[in-house]
Amino acid sequence: MSINIDSAGKKNIILTNYDKIIFLLIIILAILAPFYLSAFMLTVAIRILYMTVLVYSLSFLARGGMISLGQTIFFGLSGYTLARLLIIHNYSHASALALGILLALLGAVLLGLIVIRTKGVYFIMITLALGQMGWGIALQWSSLTRGDDGIIGVRPPAILGIDFRNRLYFYYLMLLLFIIIYLLLRRINSSRFGLALKAINDNPEKLKSLGYNVEFIRYIAFVISGFLAGIAGIIFVYYNGIINPATININRAVWMLVAAILGGINSLVGPLIGVASVLLMEVQIRRFTDRYMIIIGTVFVLVILFMPEGIWGFLESKINKLKKSLGLTRTH
Amino acid sequence: MLDPIIIMTVLNGLTQAGLLFLIASGLTLAFGLMQVVNLAHGAFYLLGGFLGYSIFRLTSIWWLAVIGGGLGIALVGLFMEKVLLEKIRGNLLSETLLTIGFSTIIADLVLFIWGGRPLSIRIPANLNPRVNILGIVYPGFRLFILVFSIVVGVGLWVILFKTQLGAMIRAGVDDREMVAALGINISRLFTLVFMLSAFLAGVAGVLGGTYLSLQVGTDVRYLVLALVVVIIGGMGSVGGAAIGALITGLILSFSGAYFPQLAFSLTFAPMVIILAVKPSGILGRKII
Numbered sequence: 001m002s003i004n005i006d007s008a009g010k011k012n013i014i015l016t017n018y019d020k021i022i023f024l025l026i027i028i029l030a031i032l033a034p035f036y037l038s039a040f041m042l043t044v045a046i047r048i049l050y051m052t053v054l055v056y057s058l059s060f061l062a063r064g065g066m067i068s069l070g071q072t073i074f075f076g077l078s079g080y081t082l083a084r085l086l087i088i089h090n091y092s093h094a095s096a097l098a099l100g101i102l103l104a105l106l107g108a109v110l111l112g113l114i115v116i117r118t119k120g121v122y123f124i125m126i127t128l129a130l131g132q133m134g135w136g137i138a139l140q141w142s143s144l145t146r147g148d149d150g151i152i153g154v155r156p157p158a159i160l161g162i163d164f165r166n167r168l169y170f171y172y173l174m175l176l177l178f179i180i181i182y183l184l185l186r187r188i189n190s191s192r193f194g195l196a197l198k199a200i201n202d203n204p205e206k207l208k209s210l211g212y213n214v215e216f217i218r219y220i221a222f223v224i225s226g227f228l229a230g231i232a233g234i235i236f237v238y239y240n241g242i243i244n245p246a247t248i249n250i251n252r253a254v255w256m257l258v259a260a261i262l263g264g265i266n267s268l269v270g271p272l273i274g275v276a277s278v279l280l281m282e283v284q285i286r287r288f289t290d291r292y293m294i295i296i297g298t299v300f301v302l303v304i305l306f307m308p309e310g311i312w313g314f315l316e317s318k319i320n321k322l323k324k325s326l327g328l329t330r331t332h
Numbered sequence: 333m334l335d336p337i338i339i340m341t342v343l344n345g346l347t348q349a350g351l352l353f354l355i356a357s358g359l360t361l362a363f364g365l366m367q368v369v370n371l372a373h374g375a376f377y378l379l380g381g382f383l384g385y386s387i388f389r390l391t392s393i394w395w396l397a398v399i400g401g402g403l404g405i406a407l408v409g410l411f412m413e414k415v416l417l418e419k420i421r422g423n424l425l426s427e428t429l430l431t432i433g434f435s436t437i438i439a440d441l442v443l444f445i446w447g448g449r450p451l452s453i454r455i456p457a458n459l460n461p462r463v464n465i466l467g468i469v470y471p472g473f474r475l476f477i478l479v480f481s482i483v484v485g486v487g488l489w490v491i492l493f494k495t496q497l498g499a500m501i502r503a504g505v506d507d508r509e510m511v512a513a514l515g516i517n518i519s520r521l522f523t524l525v526f527m528l529s530a531f532l533a534g535v536a537g538v539l540g541g542t543y544l545s546l547q548v549g550t551d552v553r554y555l556v557l558a559l560v561v562v563i564i565g566g567m568g569s570v571g572g573a574a575i576g577a578l579i580t581g582l583i584l585s586f587s588g589a590y591f592p593q594l595a596f597s598l599t600f601a602p603m604v605i606i607l608a609v610k611p612s613g614i615l616g617r618k619i620i
Contacts (some may be wrong), residue, residue: 061603067425071433077495114604121428122567125559126372126607129600132556136596143593250552254436261429289588291444297436304430 018323030175034168044283046239048173048276049178054232055260055271056185057225062265063189064221065201069253070127073111073134074226076248079152079233080138082149083243093157101230116218131253136262138245150244164238174235181228185268188224197221203206222314251293258300264310273312336468341589342582343465347474349581350481350542354536355554356561356573357488358529361371364505364568367526368417368427371465373533374555378548379438380405380534382446385453394456394542394616402531408438409530413523435551443548450547453538477539486571501525505568557584560603566616573600575614 034042059072078100085096111130118126135198145151156164164170188194196217198205208214237243255278263274278296285292305316370376384401388394412434420426459470492498504521512518532595537546540554560602561580565572579602587598605611 067429114607116608121367121424122563122611124371124425124428125369125563126603129556129559129563129603133597133600134551137594140596141593251436254432257429257432258436291440293436293440294444297433297440300433301430301437302414304426304433305416308420309427 011310027179028082031172031332034171039167041166042171044279046167046174048272048279049174050232050239051256051279052272052275053181053235054229055242055256055261055263055275056181056268057228057232058256059260059268060185060188060228061221061225062260063194063201064197064218066115066123066218066222067257068115068119068127068225069124069130069213069250070115070131070134071112071225071229072131072248072253074095074107074229075102075233075236075252076134076243077107078230078235079237079243079247080145080151082234082237083154084144087151087153097234098308100234104230104233105223105227108223108230112219112222112226116215116222126264127248128253131248135245135249138248144246148245150242150247152242154241154243156238170239174239177235182268188278189268193217193220214293215264255296258296260310262300262303262310264312264314266313266315267316269316270310270323274310277311334466337589339466340424340470341585343397343470345582345585346461346578347477347543348584349577350478351443351536351540351573352554352557352561353481354484354539356558356565357485357570358532359534359558360562360565360568360570360573361488361501362526362529363491363562365501367424368431369559369567370526370529371431371555372412372429372438373431373529373558375435375438376405376408376530376533376549377407377443377537377540377554378442378546378551380537381453381550382442382451382545384538385446385451385541385546388453394459397453398535398538402535405534405537405569406527406531409527410523413526417526418519418619425577435555439548439551439585439599441549447541448548450464450545451541452545452584455542455554473543477543478560480508485574492570497524503571512619544605557599562600563603563613564606566613569613571613572613 002281031046037045039200054071054075057074058068061071081103082096082100085091086093086100091099115126115130138150139147140275142148156170158164159263164173189198196207196212199212200217233243236247259274259278260271262277263272263276264270281296281299282292283297299319304309309317355373355377359370362368362370380401383404384397387400388397391397412431416430417427417433420430434575439522455471455473459473459476463470463472490498490504500516500521503514504516504518508518511521520525536554540546540550544550557580561576562573563576564579565574565576580599583602584599588595591598610616
């Protein structure tokens with residue numbers, strides 16, 4: 001399948017000096033962002049960062065050929081746990097946060113047993129169904145979730161005298177977290193496990209005959225992806241102060257997919273570009289109409305038809321060509 | 333003497349099952365042949381219902397709304413199959429993702445044209461007699477949906493097993509390459525089946541819009557329920573869709589009556605069990 005992984009991953013395992021410089025430049029730009037972005041655009045930047053973490057939970061799985069529409073479950077599990085423990089049970093931030101992530105992990109550990117029994121199109125269907133089940137629980141089990149209204153009023157804590165209700169500090173915390181997750185995922189992707197996961201997508205039979213436990217690798221990948229979505233859920237609730245069924249409905253799942261595929265699902269840069277493009281598009285279109293999903297859906301369909309590797313996949317092949325002609329690539 | 337509430341719940345479950353079968357049979361039929369899960373099937377249902385609603389507002393002829401809703405969606409299906417899906421044929425995941433994108437567009441378009449308020453089509457009086465069953469009075473239109481879906485089921489069976497077209501479809505489900513090699517125009521067969529599937533979704537939308545109501549969100553609900561039905565029954569099997577619809581309809585109705593807080597979620601229980609025990613579904617052959 002062309003949506004998925006090509007051989008680009010292999011080229012990226014070794015960071016060339018050139019890539020390192022670009023990476024540093026981007027980080028410096030991000031650190032300076034509050035100085036050149038308006039207050040509004042800074043909030044957009046925060047949203048871009050945490051939504052990218054959420055989309056990573058999708059693209060990470062997609063490396064192994066699993067396209068999930070159910071990541072909202074883990075996003076919701078951690079978010080609801082955090083909100084409920086803080087607001088209704090008066091837990092401390094540390095324990096509510098830890099329990100939230102733990103529950104998301106536990107959810108992935110359990111549901112993973114079911115979903116890894118399916119592949120390809122079936123995997124999409126099952127995760128879609130489970131995601132809707134999660135949404136149904138959030139909506140109908142109102143004694144637990146407060147139904148349609150959701151749980152309101154979460155505020156970020158102050159740590160060591162830094163009040164994270166201040167959007168500027170929140171941004172820097174988010175940026176730090178994002179960089180950590182980015183580097184961690186980069187590490188995982190180039191590890192033996194990460195390469196095996198990608199190989200599952202390319203040729204599972206070959207991997208099996210080499211003695212790899214394909215089922216187990218897919219399972220672990222699913223648990224990791226649940227963990228990532230769980231982290232995103234925590235940040236989301238802290239940032240927005242609210243979680244309700246609409247937070248985890250099908251539109252969110254589709255939105256993630258659109259962003260991932262638009263940016264390019266084969267790399268870690270792709271989802272970031274995808275999320276940024278969709279969010280910025282949304283911000284612009286929303287000034288005129290609420291019906292922005294028509295336009296985003298159309299863009300999505302066009303990308304699938306004409307640019308299956310996504311924006312970054314497209315750019316990357318151009319950049320690589322340029323690098324080659326400038327003699328910047330290392331051959332290995 | 334049976335408890336009237338139980339009788340009522342069973343009858344409601346059967347009605348739901350009828351509606352679910354109408355939706356799921358088209359989904360499973362298209363999947364069996366094309367291996368593509370049309371995730372826009374729920375959007376087809378919704379748009380079909382709204383088309384029917386507008387036709388009924390204009391003409392007040394209910395049957396025209398049913399036919400119009402069905403044909404309108406068959407045309408949408410034709411567009412989607414010929415213009416979009418055919419471009420990336422063979423790439424199953426891309427095809428499936430494309431249907432998601434298309435579904436998003438339809439849902440937002442519906443919101444744009446008909447707004448977000450729930451609408452419903454007035455039940456035609458001659459189809460809604462008060463029927464006495466086992467001591468309770470039951471709305472006749474619900475029974476009509478049940479009968480209608482049985483008629484459609486029988487019709488599908490006749491098409492699939494008694495006609496040449498059906499033979500081609502069944503052969504295509506078994507072995508696509510062989511059918512193409514025999515000189516049958518598989519591409520046209522795909523289009524035909526996809527349109528039939530879309531037609532059924534559109535018709536179901538008008539029926540569902542008369543029995544219940546239509547609103548953006550209904551599309552996802554029925555898409556997911558239809559997926560549950562075909563996963564339980566086995567992808568590609570129309571008979572399986574009937575079994576899956578019965579199970580899902582009854583659970584929906586009973587959990588709605590006895591565990592309203594978990595009504596929607598409980599519907600997924602049989603799917604989870606099936607996946608754990610026989611991932612290919614009750615009547616499914618193999619999982620791909």
